[in-house]
Amino acid sequence: MARHVAVVRFPGTNCEFDVVEAVESLGGTADIVFHDRDSLGDADAVVVAGGFAHGDYLRPGAIARFSPVMRAVREFAADGGPVVGICNGFQVLTEAGLLPGALQKNAGLRFRCQMAELRVETTDSSLTRSSTLGAVLRVPINHFEGNYTCSPETLAELRGEDRVVLRYVDNPNGSVDDIAGVCSEERNVVGLMPHPERACHELLGSTDGRELIASFL
Amino acid sequence: MTFDVVVHVSLRPGIADPQGATIERALPALGFEGVSGVGVGKAISFRVEALDEPSARSLVEDLCQRFLTNPVIEDSEIAISSVAATGA
Numbered sequence: 211m212a213r214h215v216a217v218v219r220f221p222g223t224n225c226e227f228d229v230v231e232a233v234e235s236l237g238g239t240a241d242i243v244f245h246d247r248d249s250l251g252d253a254d255a256v257v258v259a260g261g262f263a264h265g266d267y268l269r270p271g272a273i274a275r276f277s278p279v280m281r282a283v284r285e286f287a288a289d290g291g292p293v294v295g296i297c298n299g300f301q302v303l304t305e306a307g308l309l310p311g312a313l314q315k316n317a318g319l320r321f322r323c324q325m326a327e328l329r330v331e332t333t334d335s336s337l338t339r340s341s342t343l344g345a346v347l348r349v350p351i352n353h354f355e356g357n358y359t360c361s362p363e364t365l366a367e368l369r370g371e372d373r374v375v376l377r378y379v380d381n382p383n384g385s386v387d388d389i390a391g392v393c394s395e396e397r398n399v400v401g402l403m404p405h406p407e408r409a410c411h412e413l414l415g416s417t418d419g420r421e422l423i424a425s426f427l
Numbered sequence: 428m429t430f431d432v433v434v435h436v437s438l439r440p441g442i443a444d445p446q447g448a449t450i451e452r453a454l455p456a457l458g459f460e461g462v463s464g465v466g467v468g469k470a471i472s473f474r475v476e477a478l479d480e481p482s483a484r485s486l487v488e489d490l491c492q493r494f495l496t497n498p499v500i501e502d503s504e505i506a507i508s509s510v511a512a513t514g515a
Binding site: 268269272276304305311312314315316317319357359360361384 | 438442443444445448449494495497499500501
């Protein structure tokens, strides 16, 4: 318990302080690591925080993936370290090829900013180790490009290998198979569109994000 | 040689295109009837120095694959023309 987390920040990232706050409220420590760094320090876990990295220019995550810090994230992931991409961080990880698929614009043409209910579909991932299979968690979403898509082959692989980590109970954005989060083959890299760091205090309307953050602490 | 390049990026069939859909819905209100299949993409233009057109094209294709498009959701079309050497 109480491990050290590197929170990656690109120009345009805006959720890094919420992640630090959430980690510290659970007894961990956290440092913000800027995109031009080539080391993550002595981190035990990495969070790629949400926001609009590089202004979302070209595509969300497209430019961020070439940042020096991403080489360190890639190595950290290859060594089996837990890496969690939240919202824009999920988009960055798919662009970087650390997770399969892509996030397209929401079905229904709307930016979605609301509470979402998520069902825990596997507890074998760095984000859900502290959760209960089948539990429903209330965690907010806040995105325009959160509609998860992938090839039919990739979808079959994700399902067959139990790599869909979280599903929406009531799909808000058109994601294929109601997918809210997926993990890598090694199960240590996880991406999700909802914001668990914004569901860590009663004042925020839910504390269900705590068990997700606690999973990698 | 110098080449002018324009890469047209479009969303693959089946990928949500809110901008295209919104434009299409607005057209009747503006009095434009009979317009359908509106799609919004982007055009990225730049210049490339290369030995010849095939090598320019291969460089641009690599650039498209690795950076300018996300092949999961986007297609690209490449237009290349050589820049006339004027006094150089």
